[in-house]
Amino acid sequence: MENPIGIFDSGVGGLTVLKAIKRVLPLEQLIYLGDTARVPYGNKSKDTIVRYSIENTKFLMQFNIKMLVIACNTSTAMSLEVLRQMFTIPIVGVIEPGAKRAVEVSKNKRIGVIGTVATIKSKAYQNLIKSYEKGAVIFAKPCPLFVPLVEEGLTKGRVADSVVEMYLQDFKTKSVDTLVLGCTHYPLLKQTIKKFFEGKIQIVDSAEETAKIVRKILEENKIQSSIRAGEDMFFVTDAAERFLKVGNEIMRGALKEVKTVQVGR
């Protein structure tokens, strides 16, 4: 089945997920939407995030997508269930894969989770990790400045160091052996975070795990592409130039054309 897979995020961070999917599923055509006119989602209310997520999905449905990936933790936490009720295609979020992986890699089952205010408040990670590993001790913390840092390209240097220290200091004293990056922007801060913990922590980002689940669902539903169906397409709701710049740090220059569209009008 050569229909494309739709992927959306509030901005540029979801490209980390797209990249992982491309690696395991090179034949699939991917259509990406970054809602840059309304980024960030993480400190907005549930109603607003659900509305934006529905509008993004409707935009992607125009392309007859066979599957949807919500490449945004905040949107997954707030809208996964609503979207699954509204649309009949398979829908995958990024939280389940990250939570599963954290339980697998943690030895002492003391797990840290960081994300946006909305994601942490939703307790989506906390509840899922508990459902996989009853005895897990979870420390969860919102890091609202990480998204603007990444969007500004300030992932290294003194400012990044001081923001990482401010948010993550607590985890050092709690003997956490695994830290889940519960936001698709955060992998861009991985080097700074690793440095802060001097390598003494396992860092889990859900991109690769999500890609594996996408492959599994395509196989189970027998809807994989058998030939390369078409070029990937990239859409944003605002400021395509900026998206290209930061996006190409993730995609290593592979991003060529980005179209600006309006959704939800």
Added chain:
Amino acid sequence: MENPIGIFDSGVGGLTVLKAIKRVLPLEQLIYLGDTARVPYGNKSKDTIVRYSIENTKFLMQFNIKMLVIACNTSTAMSLEVLRQMFTIPIVGVIEPGAKRAVEVSKNKRIGVIGTVATIKSKAYQNLIKSYEKGAVIFAKPCPLFVPLVEEGLTKGRVADSVVEMYLQDFKTKSVDTLVLGCTHYPLLKQTIKKFFEGKIQIVDSAEETAKIVRKILEENKIQSSIRAGEDMFFVTDAAERFLKVGNEIMRGALKEVKTVQVGR
């Protein structure tokens, strides 16, 4: 004339302008809209910012406002002219007052301007300052992390210090004697900025100057209120609770009720 004055901003920062207006015009009824569902504006494109500004104005027009104050530098830079063409009531932005004030207070006419990416790129301040003072030397710099810092309440401490240093270091070496805070969020960082310059710079924020111009226009048009016409009203497009919290740092607890509304639908 007892009709209210409408004021909008992308978020909570415009309350610094509202507060200054209340001080000089205590009889006026003020209606404030903070577009928190789409904040921040400063790194979005002109088309998007103009669209949001028109939608905000239309929302306020329902209340038969006699005058509009755009309490957002980005929106002023991008949409003041368009709004003046579309609507017949007097419309005041925050850039002209700040630019005028900077020229008045600067002794050496070496003036720094900081603001969002969109405001600085528009050259609105730079062109206005030049029109008032041909020989002025202007150093302009976008400080995109300042708005998230303020929205997170991180206006003091190590992180604020390191962000201020990163953006403002340049101004120290340029013998600038006046710095214009070209964003209504920035006055909340005033103490940290003052500390960084060790008091050796004049800081201009446009709130007070804007309030004076509002009074002048009401007088010229003979549309002042002669009695206290009604309670001020506060609307946001999302997350009223959060707005109340940060807003009350500006309003010193005077903010009681905030209603969530949708605009532009």
